Amino acid sequence: MGYLKSRSWVILGGAFIVLAGGTWIVISKNTTDFNPTLPLVSSVANNVNPVVQKKTNVIGQLEVFSIDEAVKNADLIAEVEITGVVEELDDPLHKTIFSAVIGDAIKGDLSPGTAIHIMQQGNSKTSFNENPLFETKDKYVLVLKKAVGMNSDHTYWILGEETGVFEELDDKTLVKWTLPDKKLKPAEVSVEQDSAKKPKLEKIKEKVIGKDTHVIDKEKLKNIIKDQMMIR
Numbered sequence: 001m002g003y004l005k006s007r008s009w010v011i012l013g014g015a016f017i018v019l020a021g022g023t024w025i026v027i028s029k030n031t032t033d034f035n036p037t038l039p040l041v042s043s044v045a046n047n048v049n050p051v052v053q054k055k056t057n058v059i060g061q062l063e064v065f066s067i068d069e070a071v072k073n074a075d076l077i078a079e080v081e082i083t084g085v086v087e088e089l090d091d092p093l094h095k096t097i098f099s100a101v102i103g104d105a106i107k108g109d110l111s112p113g114t115a116i117h118i119m120q121q122g123n124s125k126t127s128f129n130e131n132p133l134f135e136t137k138d139k140y141v142l143v144l145k146k147a148v149g150m151n152s153d154h155t156y157w158i159l160g161e162e163t164g165v166f167e168e169l170d171d172k173t174l175v176k177w178t179l180p181d182k183k184l185k186p187a188e189v190s191v192e193q194d195s196a197k198k199p200k201l202e203k204i205k206e207k208v209i210g211k212d213t214h215v216i217d218k219e220k221l222k223n224i225i226k227d228q229m230m231i232r
Contacts, residue, residue: 071228076144079103094126116154139168180214187220
């Protein structure tokens with residue numbers, strides 16, 4: 001398992017094109033035919049094979065943060081449950097805005113049950129770094145920055161995008177989507193031999209295929225975050 005270095009840029013392929021909001025740089029865009037008037041998979045009728053409409057995938061470079069840097073830069077680190085899609089955007093960048101509810105704010109002063117909006121790069125037509133979009137009822141710990149100029153006061157974007165996403169495996173365990181952090185090694189757990197957890201872990205790995213996931217104990221992660229907040 002390779003660990004990320006302190007505050008670094010991770011190149012995912014291609015050549016530089018545009019700097020986007022201080023978070024990532026778009027470096028290539030793979031375009032496939034897509035008809036937005038059709039569903040992603042057309043219905044089957046009269047023995048006609050379904051036509052899969054592939055998405056455009058934007059490949060980008062991420063500014064990533066070790067956990068201590070993430071805690072310092074984040075406005076909110078919280079357990080959240082996704083409750084739905086608010087809207088999709090294409091300009092200036094492809095995004096989806098999700099509604100979510102706070103379960104526990106590890107950093108930040110929002111109370112449990114507070115409704116927030118979360119912006120994720122990518123939408124139904126264009127993906128970012130082949131990341132899956134959040135789905136209703138998904139639960140995460142997310143590292144978030146407050147968005148400015150939005151209709152909702154509680155709108156946030158993900159610091160480091162997929163590197164700031166910890167998906168809930170169960171009540172006690174999280175899966176960091178990519179780039180294991182050596183500073184989280186004390187919270188690292190192995191569930192490969194756990195018959196109860198392994199099936200869902202495999203589903204998460206399939207969802208974020210090609211990424212180096214990191215399985216973390218939730219309470220230990222919270223304690224690391226709180227310890228870092230005390231250092232500041």
